[in-house]
Amino acid sequence: MTNKPTMGSKRVTSQDVAKHAGVSRSVVSAVLNGTRGIGVSAQTREIVLASIAELNYQVDAQARSMKTGRSMTIAAFGDTAHPLFIRLLEGMQRAGEREGYHLLLCSPKSGENREEDREGRHKLLDLYRQRKIDGIVTLDDTSYADSDWADEVRRIGVPYVSVEGYAEENSISSVHADYRGSMETALDYLTERYPELTQAQKIAPEYAEIESAALGGKVNWAEQQRKTGYLDWCSRRNLKPHATNLLQQNGHVNWDNWLQVRAEQHARPVLVNWSSAVLDLYRIARRFALEIGEDLPVMAADNTIHGDRLSVPTLSCMEIPYADMGRAAVEILLRRIEGETDRPAKMWLPAILKPGESA
Template identity: 25%
Template sequence: MAQRARSVTMDHVARHAGVSRTTVSFVLNNRQGAAISAATRRRILDAVEELGYRPDAGARALAGRRTDWYGLITEIVTEPFAVDIIKGAQDRAWSERRFLLIASGRGEPEQESAALEKLLEQRVAGLLYATTWHRPVQVPPAARELPTVLVNCTDADGELPCVIPDEFAGGHRATRRLLDAGHERIGFLTLDPAIPASIGRRAGYEQALREAGIDPDPQLVVPGYGDARRGHAAAAALLARQDRPTALFCGNDRMAMGAYDAIKERGLRIPEDVAVVGFDDQELIAAFLRPALTTVALPFEAMGAAGVDLLAALTAGEAVPDAPVTVDCPLVERASV
């Protein structure tokens, strides 16, 4: 290969090969469905080698093969607890002698598409797409051109494999802990009732009650929408009832923080008068509330690792499950029950 000139661009490659810049991009990114002849592809790849364009991808990539890198597009780079997805993915990738290229997407389609193009330029073998909270997503169209796995989210079109937390099992486990402590009237502060996390956790909560011979009471379920202020209001409404609950299962730790204030404002004690279980195990909240909060952990690190396992299977041409892969949400015992 000729010595690399730092100023070589895709436009130079296009002029050298006598094609458009778009055609060069399609060939280098292996765009499917592009009507480009084998001779034109060969001419573009020869120009890439001759001009020394994009050598960081390696000679193997220029020959049409993928590198030993995985790409990760995520909105969670700055989140204090969800970065464990990155750690789990990095550690598992490294154990397979793979490397991870990370690009911030922030959930903005234009930025995500640009980030994906950069990863494709590096000839990544596959892609992980991770989100802060569990929800359906629309991935950039180019993500369907290479093996792609979603982490902590699902494909709105139902086509791409994904790894998600077992919300049902987490809700069941939290409620079971309160039942085992002797509580029968258990209030539930939900997230937005329409999102998957809220639906799954409520289903687990209700199933645990039924297994204990208790009919779920819809009046004990109050939306708190995931923040401390509305969690405070939801808890206060439940505690103002004449037949108030003796325990609260909060759909996340921020609502539990608001619930703590509502409980103490009524002169009640945690856990003697009202027990509380949260969800997320957001360390900056759960470990520093007084008493420290018993909560269910979202398995971010384990989901990152599971995402890499699924991606490795895809890139090896192996069959992967059609249904979402679920990862268990463990209980973190502290002092609020």
């Protein structure tokens, strides 16, 4: 494999890019930094980007830092033991890299200890005061809305974006999955696939809502949105809803009683809120001689652990776009860092329909 040209042993500069593209150095800077006041046409921008790629030009982060007074570093805060955080980092890293930013990975000692979580967040504020980071992105629980943390962020003026948290707090920038919209997409898909079990009988697909025993009966914001989305969808289509609650204990769901009823009748399609609970359903369905997809159509409204890849038959599901959410969070954060806006932003990203063999 040969490397792209680098002007011999000499480091490629923005002046080299400008000469190669036939533009001024200020135009190259405008393309790289989105500088205001310098109009760059779409055609010129493409020529500059092509020259950057051909010459393998790399932004000198240290030089930019000295010029702007910024660290060119963004803090990413979340539980590193959580697989969703890793997917979020994927999107953050790609978005930051395009603009010459690095990620500082920060995690509380325990994802379950609120005091350690709070301590970790406040260490980030110290780093911002020391100009070691330029902004913060956190991955939060969907019900997270700590008013003390929000007050500190606003008081200090640190650019900040929460992923999943502060859904109903307009003073904090945040990025969310559209859980209500994902329910509608999933239900539309199921009714189109099984019209004889839904439209013909005026019966909605069943919604199996899994609850975690560890939460002690508390329902987070995302689950509230899903349930509301299900009921609203049924109401608009004059279909009778049928929702079932099942408890997950020690990471497993006991589907036996639920399946006992369905083994004795032609089952309607079922939409399960968590893909992690479907693996137990697959396993137990074999005891009742039920074939997933044929005798029992199943779909997951939340695929966060690649459950579609781990199951046979492959699971139909709604993929929560954590990588895209990380990308969007960094893009919002960088606008705040660059001073383009000081108004909090809210962004809702749709989940992605992934048809499988289970429904």
